[in-house]
Amino acid sequence: MTTYEVTTRGGETHTVECLLTNAECAEVIRSAPKASDFARDLASKASLSPKQEAWLHVLTRWIKHPKTQPSSGLAFPAIQALLQKGFDSGRAFPKLRLRVDGERIVLARSGAGKINVSDGAGYAHGQWFGAIQLDGTWRGGRAKSTLVMETLANLEQNGIAFLNSNGIETGECCYCNSPIETDESIAVGYGPICAKRYGLPWGKVVK
Numbered sequence: 756m757t758t759y760e761v762t763t764r765g766g767e768t769h770t771v772e773c774l775l776t777n778a779e780c781a782e783v784i785r786s787a788p789k790a791s792d793f794a795r796d797l798a799s800k801a802s803l804s805p806k807q808e809a810w811l812h813v814l815t816r817w818i819k820h821p822k823t824q825p826s827s828g829l830a831f832p833a834i835q836a837l838l839q840k841g842f843d844s845g846r847a848f849p850k851l852r853l854r855v856d857g858e859r860i861v862l863a864r865s866g867a868g869k870i871n872v873s874d875g876a877g878y879a880h881g882q883w884f885g886a887i888q889l890d891g892t893w894r895g896g897r898a899k900s901t902l903v904m905e906t907l908a909n910l911e912q913n914g915i916a917f918l919n920s921n922g923i924e925t926g927e928c929c930y931c932n933s934p935i936e937t938d939e940s941i942a943v944g945y946g947p948i949c950a951k952r953y954g955l956p957w958g959k960v961v962k
């Protein structure tokens with residue numbers, strides 16, 4: 756019996772005890788019609804890192820005992836509301852373009868109101884991390900990124916000003932997408948006009 760522990764994108768830790776070998780787990784995943792691409796990818800690997808090995812066993816458990824699998828439970832209603840305001844102010848396709856640790860993360864509201872989260876490189880070449888639904892719930896996409904999920908969690912909890920005050924660049928107003936250049940605007944992530952329109956604080960540089 757070996758104990759395996761994984762941490763999800765949402766920061767939850769899951770521990771399972773498993774008697775199966777890696778090869779036996781891979782076989783369970785291969786023969787499960789509903790196994791995720793992530794699970795299939797792990798099952799096809801010739802060698803696994805300790806982290807991947809832990810996921811192999813946890814995912815196998817979830818396939819064999821589906822009731823033990825937690826729902827993602829992730830929801831970002833505040834982010835949905837943030838871009839909704841941009842839409843309500845007359846932007847057909849509000850976007851939030853972030854640069855985090857040198858990586859581009861783009862949140863783009865579709866005409867239907869879903870917010871697609873990608874690296875902004877477009878459908879053909881880009882990475883699509885998932886989408887925030889109209890009700891705020893999260894559906895993960897093919898590309899997985901801890902950095903993206905951490906950034907979404909930060910943005911959800913603390914708002915746009917938090918990202919900016921932590922050196923995450925947007926370069927443009929999160930509501931109207933106009934370039935923002937002054938220290939006061941960069942500090943909060945929106946310009947003075949939108950600050951006034953939405954009754955938000957503006958004018959003090961956050962330290």
Ligand SMILES: [Zn+2]
Nearest residue numbers: 928931946949
């Ligand atoms: Zn603006």
